[in-house]
Amino acid sequence: MLPLQCARTTLSKSWDTQRTVTHEDSLRIAPPTNIRAMSTMPSPEHQRIALPRPSFNSARSRDLPPAFSRMAGQVFALIVGIDKYQAGNIWNLDAAVDDARSIERWLTSDLQVPRDHICTLLDAQATKRNIEERFVSHLLNNSAIEPGDAIIVYFAGHGSSIRAPPGWFDRGRGDVSVLCTYDYDTKLPKGQTNAGISDRSLHAMLQDLARAKGDNITLILDTCFSLPTTSNDDPKERRFTRFTPTRKATSEDLLAGLWSTATPHKAEPVASRGFTGVSSDSHVVLAACSSGWAATERKDGGNFTRALLALKDARPLHKFTYADLPAELAPYMGDHQYAACAGMNVDRLLFDGVPFVPDTRYISVSTHDHEHVQVDAGEMQGITVGTEFAIYPHNRRGSLNSSTGIYVATLVFATWCLAKPKSSGKQMVREGWARVTRWNNQTPFRVDVKYSLFSFFRRNRLAAKIPSNAVDLAEKNGVGVLRAKSAKSADLSVKVKSKELLVERRDALIPANCQSILHIPSAETRTDLKAIEAAARFNMHLYRKQPSRPFAGKGARRSWTRRPRTRSMRSSSTTTRMSTSGRTSRTWTRVVTAYPWSTTQILLPPAPHSVDTPTW
Structure with a gap:
Protein backbone atom coordinates (compact mmCIF):
# COMPACT_ATOMS: atom_id res chain seq x y z
CA MET A 1 0.00 0.00 0.00
CA LEU A 2 3.01 2.30 0.26
CA PRO A 3 2.95 3.66 -3.33
CA LEU A 4 -0.75 4.48 -3.10
CA GLN A 5 -0.37 6.02 0.34
CA CYS A 6 2.50 8.19 -0.80
CA ALA A 7 0.57 9.28 -3.84
CA ARG A 8 -2.32 10.26 -1.61
CA THR A 9 -0.15 12.58 0.44
CA THR A 10 0.99 14.72 -2.47
CA LEU A 11 -1.08 17.88 -2.64
CA SER A 12 -1.45 20.87 -4.94
CA LYS A 13 -2.22 24.49 -4.11
CA SER A 14 -5.58 24.37 -2.35
CA TRP A 15 -7.39 21.95 -0.07
CA ASP A 16 -10.27 21.70 -2.54
CA THR A 17 -8.04 20.16 -5.20
CA GLN A 18 -5.51 18.37 -3.01
CA ARG A 19 -7.66 16.14 -0.86
CA THR A 20 -7.74 12.40 -1.42
CA VAL A 21 -10.76 10.23 -2.17
CA THR A 22 -13.36 11.72 0.16
CA HIS A 23 -16.94 10.57 0.53
CA GLU A 24 -18.05 12.86 -2.30
CA ASP A 25 -15.13 11.84 -4.52
CA SER A 26 -15.69 8.16 -3.95
CA LEU A 27 -19.25 8.45 -5.20
CA ARG A 28 -17.94 10.01 -8.39
CA ILE A 29 -15.37 7.21 -8.81
CA ALA A 30 -17.87 4.38 -8.53
CA PRO A 31 -21.64 4.17 -8.17
CA PRO A 32 -22.51 3.36 -4.55
CA THR A 33 -24.14 0.07 -5.38
CA ASN A 34 -23.46 -3.43 -4.19
CA ILE A 35 -20.83 -4.95 -6.46
CA ARG A 36 -23.06 -7.98 -6.98
CA ALA A 37 -25.70 -5.73 -8.53
CA MET A 38 -23.45 -4.26 -11.22
CA SER A 39 -24.53 -4.77 -14.80
CA THR A 40 -23.06 -7.34 -17.14
CA MET A 41 -20.45 -5.85 -19.45
CA PRO A 42 -18.95 -6.88 -22.85
CA SER A 43 -16.57 -9.80 -22.84
CA PRO A 44 -12.76 -9.31 -23.09
CA GLU A 45 -12.59 -10.47 -26.70
CA HIS A 46 -14.19 -7.18 -27.72
CA GLN A 47 -11.04 -5.46 -26.43
CA ARG A 48 -12.90 -2.56 -24.93
CA ILE A 49 -14.01 -1.41 -21.49
CA ALA A 50 -17.43 0.13 -20.90
CA LEU A 51 -18.76 2.25 -18.08
CA PRO A 52 -20.89 0.42 -15.50
CA ARG A 53 -24.61 0.84 -15.77
CA PRO A 54 -26.35 1.41 -12.43
CA SER A 55 -29.16 -0.93 -11.44
CA PHE A 56 -31.58 1.71 -10.17
CA ASN A 57 -35.25 0.95 -10.60
CA SER A 58 -37.28 2.87 -13.16
CA ALA A 59 -39.28 4.77 -10.56
CA ARG A 60 -36.14 6.61 -9.56
CA SER A 61 -34.49 6.90 -12.95
CA ARG A 62 -34.88 10.68 -12.88
CA ASP A 63 -32.55 10.79 -9.85
CA LEU A 64 -29.60 9.06 -11.52
CA PRO A 65 -26.19 10.52 -10.65
CA PRO A 66 -24.79 12.86 -13.31
CA ALA A 67 -22.24 10.25 -14.44
CA PHE A 68 -25.11 8.17 -15.79
CA SER A 69 -27.35 10.90 -17.15
CA ARG A 70 -26.77 13.36 -19.95
CA MET A 71 -24.25 16.07 -19.31
CA ALA A 72 -25.78 18.76 -17.14
CA GLY A 73 -26.68 21.97 -18.98
CA GLN A 74 -26.00 25.53 -17.98
CA VAL A 354 -31.53 21.96 -16.20
CA PRO A 355 -30.65 23.71 -12.89
CA PHE A 356 -32.00 20.87 -10.77
CA VAL A 357 -29.18 18.41 -11.46
CA PRO A 358 -28.52 15.46 -9.13
CA ASP A 359 -26.22 16.31 -6.24
CA THR A 360 -23.45 13.71 -5.85
CA ARG A 361 -23.19 14.38 -2.12
CA TYR A 362 -26.39 12.40 -1.63
CA ILE A 363 -26.42 8.59 -1.37
CA SER A 364 -29.28 6.31 -2.34
CA VAL A 365 -31.34 4.89 0.53
CA SER A 366 -33.83 2.00 0.45
CA THR A 367 -35.85 0.04 3.01
CA HIS A 368 -34.12 -2.97 4.55
CA ASP A 369 -36.47 -4.10 7.30
CA HIS A 370 -38.86 -2.55 9.81
CA GLU A 371 -35.94 -1.12 11.83
CA HIS A 372 -33.21 -0.34 9.30
CA VAL A 373 -32.61 1.33 5.96
CA GLN A 374 -29.85 0.40 3.55
CA VAL A 375 -27.48 3.22 2.61
CA ASP A 376 -25.38 2.63 -0.50
CA ALA A 377 -22.07 3.69 1.05
CA GLY A 378 -19.76 1.70 3.30
CA GLU A 379 -16.18 1.26 4.43
CA MET A 380 -14.83 2.20 1.01
CA GLN A 381 -16.41 5.65 1.43
CA GLY A 382 -15.22 6.11 5.02
CA ILE A 383 -18.46 5.07 6.75
CA THR A 384 -18.03 3.56 10.21
CA VAL A 385 -20.42 2.46 12.92
CA GLY A 386 -21.79 5.66 14.43
CA THR A 387 -21.63 7.76 11.28
CA GLU A 388 -24.74 9.95 11.11
CA PHE A 389 -26.84 10.65 8.01
CA ALA A 390 -29.62 13.11 7.31
CA ILE A 391 -32.28 11.55 5.07
CA TYR A 392 -33.88 13.65 2.32
CA PRO A 393 -36.75 13.02 -0.12
CA HIS A 394 -34.68 13.75 -3.25
CA ASN A 395 -31.15 14.51 -4.45
CA ARG A 396 -31.69 17.56 -6.64
CA ARG A 397 -29.76 20.80 -6.39
CA GLY A 398 -31.62 24.12 -6.19
CA SER A 399 -34.92 22.62 -5.02
CA LEU A 400 -36.30 22.61 -1.48
CA ASN A 401 -35.08 19.46 0.24
CA SER A 402 -35.97 19.27 3.93
CA SER A 403 -34.49 16.49 6.03
CA THR A 404 -36.93 13.81 7.16
CA GLY A 405 -34.75 12.52 9.99
CA ILE A 406 -31.28 11.62 11.30
CA TYR A 407 -30.07 8.02 10.98
CA VAL A 408 -27.04 6.32 12.51
CA ALA A 409 -24.98 3.56 10.88
CA THR A 410 -25.19 0.35 12.92
CA LEU A 411 -23.68 -2.28 10.61
CA VAL A 412 -21.13 -1.40 7.94
CA PHE A 413 -19.96 -3.47 4.96
CA ALA A 414 -17.50 -2.67 2.19
CA THR A 415 -19.87 -0.77 -0.13
CA TRP A 416 -23.04 -0.30 1.93
CA CYS A 417 -24.33 -0.10 5.46
CA LEU A 418 -27.45 -0.40 7.59
CA ALA A 419 -28.73 2.57 9.58
CA LYS A 420 -31.58 3.20 11.99
CA PRO A 421 -33.25 6.37 13.28
CA LYS A 422 -31.25 8.25 15.89
CA SER A 423 -34.42 9.10 17.80
CA SER A 424 -36.62 6.27 18.99
CA GLY A 425 -40.20 6.34 17.75
CA LYS A 426 -39.24 8.10 14.54
CA GLN A 427 -41.27 6.93 11.57
CA MET A 428 -39.18 4.91 9.12
CA VAL A 429 -38.58 6.20 5.62
CA ARG A 430 -39.13 3.75 2.76
CA GLU A 431 -36.65 5.32 0.37
CA GLY A 432 -34.78 8.57 -0.11
CA TRP A 433 -31.33 10.04 -0.20
CA ALA A 434 -28.77 10.34 2.58
CA ARG A 435 -26.03 12.84 3.25
CA VAL A 436 -23.36 12.42 5.90
CA THR A 437 -23.82 15.00 8.63
CA ARG A 438 -21.30 13.67 11.14
CA TRP A 439 -18.29 11.50 10.41
CA ASN A 440 -17.47 9.28 13.36
CA ASN A 441 -13.70 9.74 13.20
CA GLN A 442 -12.37 8.44 16.51
CA THR A 443 -9.26 10.63 16.44
CA PRO A 444 -10.11 14.31 16.03
CA PHE A 445 -8.16 16.51 13.67
CA ARG A 446 -6.23 19.00 15.81
CA VAL A 447 -5.73 22.59 14.68
CA ASP A 448 -3.52 25.27 16.20
CA VAL A 449 -4.79 28.80 15.50
CA LYS A 450 -1.83 31.14 15.86
CA TYR A 451 -2.18 34.68 17.12
CA SER A 452 -2.10 37.47 14.57
CA LEU A 453 -1.81 41.20 15.15
CA PHE A 454 -3.06 42.06 11.64
CA SER A 455 -6.33 40.09 11.90
CA PHE A 456 -6.94 39.93 15.63
CA PHE A 457 -10.75 39.85 15.54
CA ARG A 458 -10.97 37.43 12.62
CA ARG A 459 -8.51 35.11 14.37
CA ASN A 460 -10.65 35.15 17.51
CA ARG A 461 -13.81 34.42 15.50
CA LEU A 462 -12.10 31.48 13.85
CA ALA A 463 -10.80 30.10 17.15
CA ALA A 464 -14.28 30.40 18.69
CA LYS A 465 -15.76 28.28 15.88
CA ILE A 466 -13.42 25.34 16.59
CA PRO A 467 -14.29 23.21 19.67
CA SER A 468 -11.68 23.14 22.40
CA ASN A 469 -12.97 20.13 24.37
CA ALA A 470 -14.67 16.77 23.81
CA VAL A 471 -18.06 18.00 25.06
CA ASP A 472 -18.25 20.78 22.47
CA LEU A 473 -16.86 18.46 19.81
CA ALA A 474 -19.68 15.97 20.33
CA GLU A 475 -22.22 18.65 19.38
CA LYS A 476 -20.54 19.52 16.07
CA ASN A 477 -21.42 18.01 12.69
CA GLY A 478 -18.99 17.11 9.94
CA VAL A 479 -15.48 15.81 10.60
CA GLY A 480 -14.28 16.05 14.19
CA VAL A 481 -11.98 19.07 14.49
CA LEU A 482 -10.48 20.06 17.86
CA ARG A 483 -8.47 23.16 18.75
CA ALA A 484 -4.98 22.15 19.83
CA LYS A 485 -3.28 23.66 22.86
CA SER A 486 0.01 24.08 21.04
CA ALA A 487 1.53 23.68 17.60
CA LYS A 488 3.44 20.57 18.72
CA SER A 489 0.22 18.61 19.29
CA ALA A 490 -1.50 19.88 16.14
CA ASP A 491 -2.01 18.24 12.76
CA LEU A 492 -2.38 21.68 11.22
CA SER A 493 -1.28 25.19 12.17
CA VAL A 494 -3.04 28.20 10.68
CA LYS A 495 -2.31 31.90 10.83
CA VAL A 496 -4.88 34.44 9.70
CA LYS A 497 -3.63 37.25 7.47
CA SER A 498 -5.50 40.09 5.80
CA LYS A 499 -6.36 38.29 2.55
CA GLU A 500 -5.07 34.76 3.05
CA LEU A 501 -4.81 31.86 5.44
CA LEU A 502 -1.25 30.67 6.07
CA VAL A 503 -1.41 26.91 6.58
CA GLU A 504 1.36 24.67 7.90
CA ARG A 505 0.69 20.95 7.57
CA ARG A 506 2.40 19.18 10.46
CA ASP A 507 1.39 15.64 9.58
CA ALA A 508 4.40 13.26 9.52
CA LEU A 509 3.70 12.08 5.98
CA ILE A 510 3.42 15.54 4.44
CA PRO A 511 6.97 17.02 4.62
CA ALA A 512 8.51 13.90 3.09
CA ASN A 513 6.26 14.02 0.03
CA CYS A 514 5.23 17.59 -0.73
CA GLN A 515 5.20 21.23 0.34
CA SER A 516 4.16 21.73 3.95
CA ILE A 517 3.39 25.48 3.81
CA LEU A 518 0.38 26.75 1.83
CA HIS A 519 -0.98 30.24 1.21
CA ILE A 520 -4.74 29.88 0.73
CA PRO A 521 -6.68 32.97 -0.45
CA SER A 522 -9.24 33.83 2.24
CA ALA A 523 -10.66 37.07 3.55
CA GLU A 524 -13.37 35.92 5.96
CA THR A 525 -13.99 33.35 8.69
CA ARG A 526 -16.36 31.30 6.54
CA THR A 527 -13.69 30.50 3.96
CA ASP A 528 -11.12 29.92 6.73
CA LEU A 529 -13.38 27.21 8.17
CA LYS A 530 -13.96 25.63 4.76
CA ALA A 531 -10.19 25.26 4.27
CA ILE A 532 -9.77 23.67 7.71
CA GLU A 533 -12.71 21.30 7.19
CA ALA A 534 -11.30 20.21 3.81
CA ALA A 535 -7.94 19.52 5.46
CA ALA A 536 -9.68 17.48 8.16
CA ARG A 537 -11.52 15.36 5.55
CA PHE A 538 -8.25 14.76 3.72
CA ASN A 539 -6.55 13.65 6.92
CA MET A 540 -9.44 11.35 7.86
CA HIS A 541 -9.41 9.53 4.53
CA LEU A 542 -5.62 9.43 4.43
CA TYR A 543 -5.40 7.43 7.65
CA ARG A 544 -8.64 5.47 7.72
CA LYS A 545 -8.35 1.71 7.44
CA GLN A 546 -10.74 -1.12 6.68
CA PRO A 547 -10.34 -3.66 9.46
CA SER A 548 -12.49 -6.24 7.68
CA ARG A 549 -10.29 -6.05 4.52
CA PRO A 550 -13.11 -7.33 2.29
CA PHE A 551 -10.93 -7.53 -0.84
CA ALA A 552 -7.73 -8.81 0.79
CA GLY A 553 -6.05 -11.31 -1.53
CA LYS A 554 -8.88 -11.07 -4.04
CA GLY A 555 -7.86 -8.08 -6.12
CA ALA A 556 -4.93 -6.87 -8.17
CA ARG A 557 -3.27 -3.48 -8.37
CA ARG A 558 -0.91 -2.11 -10.97
CA SER A 559 1.02 1.17 -10.73
CA TRP A 560 3.39 3.04 -13.02
CA THR A 561 5.07 6.44 -13.11
CA ARG A 562 4.67 8.98 -15.87
CA ARG A 563 6.03 12.43 -16.64
CA PRO A 564 3.26 14.64 -18.04
CA ARG A 565 4.09 17.93 -19.73
CA THR A 566 1.83 19.82 -17.35
CA ARG A 567 0.71 19.11 -13.83
CA SER A 568 -3.03 18.53 -13.73
CA MET A 569 -5.54 17.56 -11.09
CA ARG A 570 -5.99 13.94 -10.10
CA SER A 571 -8.80 12.24 -11.96
CA SER A 572 -10.52 8.95 -11.31
CA SER A 573 -12.69 6.61 -13.30
CA THR A 574 -14.36 3.27 -12.86
CA THR A 575 -14.82 0.64 -15.52
CA THR A 576 -15.90 -2.98 -15.52
CA ARG A 577 -14.96 -5.98 -17.61
CA MET A 578 -16.62 -9.37 -17.73
CA SER A 579 -14.47 -12.47 -17.88
CA THR A 580 -16.15 -15.58 -19.26
CA SER A 581 -15.07 -19.12 -18.53
CA GLY A 582 -17.40 -21.76 -19.90
CA ARG A 583 -20.85 -20.86 -18.69
CA THR A 584 -19.66 -18.74 -15.77
CA SER A 585 -19.60 -14.95 -16.10
CA ARG A 586 -17.71 -12.86 -13.54
CA THR A 587 -17.76 -9.04 -13.50
CA TRP A 588 -14.61 -7.29 -12.27
CA THR A 589 -14.44 -3.59 -11.41
CA ARG A 590 -11.33 -1.58 -12.26
CA VAL A 591 -10.82 1.67 -10.31
CA VAL A 592 -8.23 3.90 -11.99
CA THR A 593 -6.78 6.80 -10.01
CA ALA A 594 -4.61 9.08 -12.17
CA TYR A 595 -2.31 11.57 -10.47
CA PRO A 596 -0.04 14.05 -12.29
CA TRP A 597 2.94 11.89 -11.37
CA SER A 598 1.54 8.35 -11.44
CA THR A 599 -1.44 6.16 -12.17
CA THR A 600 -2.82 3.44 -9.89
CA GLN A 601 -5.26 0.73 -10.89
CA ILE A 602 -7.17 -1.40 -8.39
CA LEU A 603 -9.04 -4.39 -9.80
CA LEU A 604 -11.96 -5.48 -7.60
CA PRO A 605 -13.39 -8.97 -8.07
CA PRO A 606 -17.06 -9.93 -8.10
CA ALA A 607 -18.50 -10.76 -4.68
CA PRO A 608 -18.17 -14.50 -3.99
CA HIS A 609 -21.40 -16.47 -3.99
CA SER A 610 -21.22 -18.78 -1.01
CA VAL A 611 -23.16 -19.63 2.10
CA ASP A 612 -20.93 -17.22 4.03
CA THR A 613 -22.08 -14.24 1.93
CA PRO A 614 -25.06 -12.55 3.60
CA THR A 615 -28.01 -11.59 1.44
CA TRP A 616 -29.76 -8.38 2.43
Missing part, protein backbone atom coordinates in the same frame (compact mmCIF):
# COMPACT_ATOMS: atom_id res chain seq x y z
CA VAL A 75 -28.22 28.48 -17.09
CA PHE A 76 -27.91 31.96 -18.59
CA ALA A 77 -30.07 34.96 -17.73
CA LEU A 78 -30.82 38.51 -18.80
CA ILE A 79 -32.46 40.37 -15.89
CA VAL A 80 -34.06 43.81 -16.14
CA GLY A 81 -35.47 45.85 -13.27
CA ILE A 82 -36.65 49.47 -13.55
CA ASP A 83 -37.99 51.67 -10.75
CA LYS A 84 -37.02 55.16 -11.90
CA TYR A 85 -37.92 56.28 -15.43
CA GLN A 86 -36.41 59.03 -17.52
CA ALA A 87 -39.77 60.50 -18.62
CA GLY A 88 -41.22 62.83 -16.02
CA ASN A 89 -44.78 61.74 -16.74
CA ILE A 90 -44.13 58.10 -15.70
CA TRP A 91 -44.83 57.23 -12.10
CA ASN A 92 -41.74 55.62 -10.52
CA LEU A 93 -42.00 52.21 -8.88
CA ASP A 94 -40.65 51.04 -5.53
CA ALA A 95 -39.69 47.37 -5.82
CA ALA A 96 -38.84 46.38 -9.41
CA VAL A 97 -35.09 46.79 -8.87
CA ASP A 98 -35.27 44.80 -5.65
CA ASP A 99 -37.19 42.09 -7.51
CA ALA A 100 -34.47 41.88 -10.16
CA ARG A 101 -31.80 41.59 -7.49
CA SER A 102 -33.82 38.91 -5.68
CA ILE A 103 -34.09 36.86 -8.87
CA GLU A 104 -30.34 37.24 -9.37
CA ARG A 105 -29.70 36.01 -5.81
CA TRP A 106 -32.00 33.05 -6.38
CA LEU A 107 -30.07 32.07 -9.49
CA THR A 108 -26.62 32.47 -7.97
CA SER A 109 -27.33 31.12 -4.47
CA ASP A 110 -29.94 28.39 -4.95
CA LEU A 111 -29.39 27.35 -8.56
CA GLN A 112 -25.60 27.90 -8.47
CA VAL A 113 -25.55 29.93 -11.68
CA PRO A 114 -22.13 31.57 -12.22
CA ARG A 115 -22.29 35.34 -11.99
CA ASP A 116 -20.80 35.79 -15.45
CA HIS A 117 -23.78 33.88 -16.86
CA ILE A 118 -26.10 36.64 -15.65
CA CYS A 119 -26.47 40.11 -17.16
CA THR A 120 -28.44 42.48 -14.92
CA LEU A 121 -29.64 45.88 -16.13
CA LEU A 122 -31.13 48.26 -13.55
CA ASP A 123 -32.82 51.66 -13.99
CA ALA A 124 -30.72 53.88 -16.30
CA GLN A 125 -28.82 50.86 -17.63
CA ALA A 126 -32.05 49.42 -19.02
CA THR A 127 -32.54 51.60 -22.09
CA LYS A 128 -34.19 50.05 -25.14
CA ARG A 129 -30.95 50.06 -27.08
CA ASN A 130 -28.91 48.62 -24.21
CA ILE A 131 -31.41 45.83 -23.55
CA GLU A 132 -31.39 44.81 -27.21
CA GLU A 133 -27.59 45.02 -27.46
CA ARG A 134 -27.07 42.92 -24.34
CA PHE A 135 -29.66 40.44 -25.59
CA VAL A 136 -27.51 39.95 -28.68
CA SER A 137 -24.09 39.89 -26.97
CA HIS A 138 -24.98 38.01 -23.79
CA LEU A 139 -27.47 35.53 -25.26
CA LEU A 140 -27.82 35.39 -29.05
CA ASN A 141 -24.10 35.56 -29.93
CA ASN A 142 -22.76 33.96 -26.75
CA SER A 143 -20.60 31.01 -27.85
CA ALA A 144 -20.74 29.54 -24.33
CA ILE A 145 -24.47 28.81 -24.68
CA GLU A 146 -25.19 25.44 -26.26
CA PRO A 147 -28.51 24.04 -27.46
CA GLY A 148 -30.48 22.80 -24.48
CA ASP A 149 -29.01 25.23 -21.98
CA ALA A 150 -31.65 27.07 -19.95
CA ILE A 151 -32.08 30.74 -20.86
CA ILE A 152 -34.09 33.09 -18.64
CA VAL A 153 -35.24 36.59 -19.60
CA TYR A 154 -36.74 38.44 -16.63
CA PHE A 155 -38.40 41.87 -16.68
CA ALA A 156 -39.78 43.84 -13.73
CA GLY A 157 -41.10 47.34 -14.36
CA HIS A 158 -43.92 49.18 -16.07
CA GLY A 159 -45.88 47.85 -19.01
CA SER A 160 -48.03 49.92 -21.31
CA SER A 161 -50.00 49.80 -24.54
CA ILE A 162 -49.94 51.68 -27.84
CA ARG A 163 -52.64 51.90 -30.51
CA ALA A 164 -51.97 49.21 -33.13
CA PRO A 165 -51.02 50.30 -36.66
CA PRO A 166 -53.44 49.41 -39.46
CA GLY A 167 -53.15 45.75 -40.48
CA TRP A 168 -51.49 44.69 -37.23
CA PHE A 169 -54.44 42.44 -36.29
CA ASP A 170 -56.71 40.38 -38.53
CA ARG A 171 -59.68 42.55 -37.58
CA GLY A 172 -59.99 45.83 -35.74
CA ARG A 173 -57.20 48.01 -34.40
CA GLY A 174 -56.92 47.37 -30.67
CA ASP A 175 -53.82 48.03 -28.57
CA VAL A 176 -50.31 46.54 -28.63
CA SER A 177 -48.67 45.55 -25.34
CA VAL A 178 -45.18 46.97 -24.77
CA LEU A 179 -42.48 46.72 -22.10
CA CYS A 180 -41.47 50.15 -20.84
CA THR A 181 -37.70 50.54 -20.98
CA TYR A 182 -35.97 53.23 -18.90
CA ASP A 183 -36.22 55.74 -21.76
CA TYR A 184 -39.79 54.84 -22.72
CA ASP A 185 -41.98 57.66 -24.11
CA THR A 186 -39.00 60.00 -24.54
CA LYS A 187 -37.83 61.69 -27.73
CA LEU A 188 -35.20 59.99 -29.84
CA PRO A 189 -32.48 61.86 -31.79
CA LYS A 190 -34.31 61.47 -35.13
CA GLY A 191 -37.46 63.08 -33.79
CA GLN A 192 -39.30 59.85 -33.09
CA THR A 193 -40.51 58.73 -29.66
CA ASN A 194 -39.25 55.62 -27.87
CA ALA A 195 -42.05 53.04 -28.04
CA GLY A 196 -40.40 50.41 -25.82
CA ILE A 197 -40.26 46.71 -26.73
CA SER A 198 -43.50 45.40 -28.17
CA ASP A 199 -44.81 41.87 -27.79
CA ARG A 200 -44.16 41.23 -31.49
CA SER A 201 -40.56 42.47 -31.21
CA LEU A 202 -39.79 40.35 -28.16
CA HIS A 203 -41.38 37.25 -29.67
CA ALA A 204 -39.21 37.74 -32.77
CA MET A 205 -36.12 38.18 -30.58
CA LEU A 206 -36.85 34.95 -28.73
CA GLN A 207 -37.54 33.08 -31.98
CA ASP A 208 -34.12 34.17 -33.26
CA LEU A 209 -32.61 33.02 -29.98
CA ALA A 210 -34.40 29.64 -30.13
CA ARG A 211 -33.10 29.00 -33.65
CA ALA A 212 -29.54 29.61 -32.43
CA LYS A 213 -29.60 28.14 -28.91
CA GLY A 214 -32.62 25.84 -28.62
CA ASP A 215 -36.10 26.31 -27.19
CA ASN A 216 -35.33 25.99 -23.47
CA ILE A 217 -36.19 29.68 -23.01
CA THR A 218 -38.30 31.17 -20.22
CA LEU A 219 -39.67 34.71 -20.35
CA ILE A 220 -40.70 35.95 -16.88
CA LEU A 221 -42.68 39.19 -16.75
CA ASP A 222 -43.63 40.98 -13.53
CA THR A 223 -45.58 43.77 -15.20
CA CYS A 224 -49.02 44.41 -16.70
CA PHE A 225 -50.47 46.22 -19.67
CA SER A 226 -53.65 47.80 -18.27
CA LEU A 227 -55.15 49.18 -15.07
CA PRO A 228 -57.98 47.39 -13.26
CA THR A 229 -61.25 48.10 -15.06
CA THR A 230 -62.75 49.62 -11.89
CA SER A 231 -60.05 52.24 -11.42
CA ASN A 232 -59.38 53.55 -14.94
CA ASP A 233 -56.47 55.98 -14.47
CA ASP A 234 -56.80 56.63 -10.75
CA PRO A 235 -53.41 57.90 -9.42
CA LYS A 236 -53.90 55.85 -6.25
CA GLU A 237 -54.00 52.67 -8.31
CA ARG A 238 -50.99 53.75 -10.35
CA ARG A 239 -48.98 53.96 -7.15
CA PHE A 240 -49.10 50.18 -6.71
CA THR A 241 -49.71 48.95 -10.28
CA ARG A 242 -46.94 48.21 -12.78
CA PHE A 243 -48.66 49.98 -15.64
CA THR A 244 -48.23 53.44 -17.09
CA PRO A 245 -50.32 55.03 -19.83
CA THR A 246 -48.54 56.11 -23.01
CA ARG A 247 -48.53 59.88 -23.54
CA LYS A 248 -46.40 60.49 -26.64
CA ALA A 249 -45.48 57.29 -28.52
CA THR A 250 -47.64 56.48 -31.55
CA SER A 251 -48.24 53.51 -33.81
CA GLU A 252 -45.66 54.95 -36.24
CA ASP A 253 -43.08 54.96 -33.44
CA LEU A 254 -44.03 51.36 -32.70
CA LEU A 255 -43.32 50.34 -36.31
CA ALA A 256 -40.05 52.27 -36.36
CA GLY A 257 -38.78 50.51 -33.25
CA LEU A 258 -39.58 46.93 -34.29
CA TRP A 259 -36.92 44.23 -33.98
CA SER A 260 -35.21 43.63 -37.33
CA THR A 261 -36.76 40.19 -37.92
CA ALA A 262 -40.26 41.11 -36.74
CA THR A 263 -42.91 41.35 -39.45
CA PRO A 264 -44.52 44.83 -39.40
CA HIS A 265 -47.82 44.01 -41.09
CA LYS A 266 -48.51 40.40 -40.21
CA ALA A 267 -52.21 40.22 -39.33
CA GLU A 268 -52.47 38.40 -36.02
CA PRO A 269 -55.76 36.94 -34.78
CA VAL A 270 -57.37 38.69 -31.84
CA ALA A 271 -56.75 35.64 -29.62
CA SER A 272 -52.98 36.04 -30.12
CA ARG A 273 -52.73 39.55 -28.74
CA GLY A 274 -50.27 40.34 -25.97
CA PHE A 275 -47.29 38.59 -24.43
CA THR A 276 -49.41 35.72 -23.08
CA GLY A 277 -51.71 35.40 -26.09
CA VAL A 278 -49.17 33.75 -28.41
CA SER A 279 -48.58 30.02 -27.95
CA SER A 280 -45.03 29.97 -29.29
CA ASP A 281 -42.78 26.94 -29.69
CA SER A 282 -39.68 29.06 -29.08
CA HIS A 283 -40.25 29.90 -25.42
CA VAL A 284 -42.57 29.72 -22.44
CA VAL A 285 -44.00 32.87 -20.82
CA LEU A 286 -44.57 33.15 -17.08
CA ALA A 287 -46.40 36.39 -16.44
CA ALA A 288 -47.70 38.19 -13.38
CA CYS A 289 -51.19 38.24 -14.92
CA SER A 290 -53.11 37.78 -18.14
CA SER A 291 -54.22 40.58 -20.45
CA GLY A 292 -56.81 42.79 -18.84
CA TRP A 293 -55.56 42.15 -15.31
CA ALA A 294 -53.23 44.25 -13.15
CA ALA A 295 -49.86 43.35 -11.60
CA THR A 296 -49.32 45.04 -8.26
CA GLU A 297 -46.40 45.62 -5.94
CA ARG A 298 -45.65 46.52 -2.35
CA LYS A 299 -42.54 47.81 -0.62
CA ASP A 300 -41.24 44.25 -0.26
CA GLY A 301 -41.61 43.38 -3.94
CA GLY A 302 -43.92 42.69 -6.80
CA ASN A 303 -46.80 40.41 -5.93
CA PHE A 304 -45.80 37.87 -8.59
CA THR A 305 -42.04 37.80 -7.92
CA ARG A 306 -42.62 37.68 -4.17
CA ALA A 307 -44.95 34.70 -4.65
CA LEU A 308 -42.46 32.89 -6.92
CA LEU A 309 -39.66 33.25 -4.36
CA ALA A 310 -42.01 32.18 -1.55
CA LEU A 311 -42.98 29.09 -3.53
CA LYS A 312 -39.36 28.01 -4.05
CA ASP A 313 -38.84 28.26 -0.27
CA ALA A 314 -41.96 26.17 0.42
CA ARG A 315 -42.12 23.52 -2.32
CA PRO A 316 -39.58 21.54 -4.36
CA LEU A 317 -39.56 23.33 -7.71
CA HIS A 318 -37.91 20.52 -9.67
CA LYS A 319 -41.22 18.61 -9.68
CA PHE A 320 -43.31 21.38 -11.26
CA THR A 321 -44.11 21.97 -14.89
CA TYR A 322 -44.78 25.46 -16.18
CA ALA A 323 -48.48 24.61 -16.37
CA ASP A 324 -48.46 23.78 -12.64
CA LEU A 325 -47.14 27.15 -11.53
CA PRO A 326 -50.19 29.46 -11.81
CA ALA A 327 -52.20 27.25 -9.45
CA GLU A 328 -49.22 26.75 -7.13
CA LEU A 329 -48.59 30.50 -6.96
CA ALA A 330 -52.24 31.41 -6.33
CA PRO A 331 -52.16 30.98 -2.49
CA TYR A 332 -49.22 33.39 -2.30
CA MET A 333 -50.69 36.06 -4.61
CA GLY A 334 -54.15 36.69 -3.18
CA ASP A 335 -57.47 36.79 -5.00
CA HIS A 336 -56.84 40.06 -6.92
CA GLN A 337 -54.10 38.67 -9.19
CA TYR A 338 -53.57 35.34 -10.94
CA ALA A 339 -50.37 34.33 -12.76
CA ALA A 340 -50.47 33.34 -16.43
CA CYS A 341 -48.52 30.80 -18.44
CA ALA A 342 -48.32 30.45 -22.24
CA GLY A 343 -46.36 28.49 -24.82
CA MET A 344 -46.38 25.17 -26.60
CA ASN A 345 -43.93 23.71 -24.05
CA VAL A 346 -45.86 24.50 -20.86
CA ASP A 347 -45.91 20.79 -19.96
CA ARG A 348 -42.16 20.75 -19.54
CA LEU A 349 -40.49 20.84 -16.15
CA LEU A 350 -39.44 24.31 -15.05
CA PHE A 351 -36.36 25.35 -17.07
CA ASP A 352 -36.55 21.83 -18.54
CA GLY A 353 -34.99 20.63 -15.27
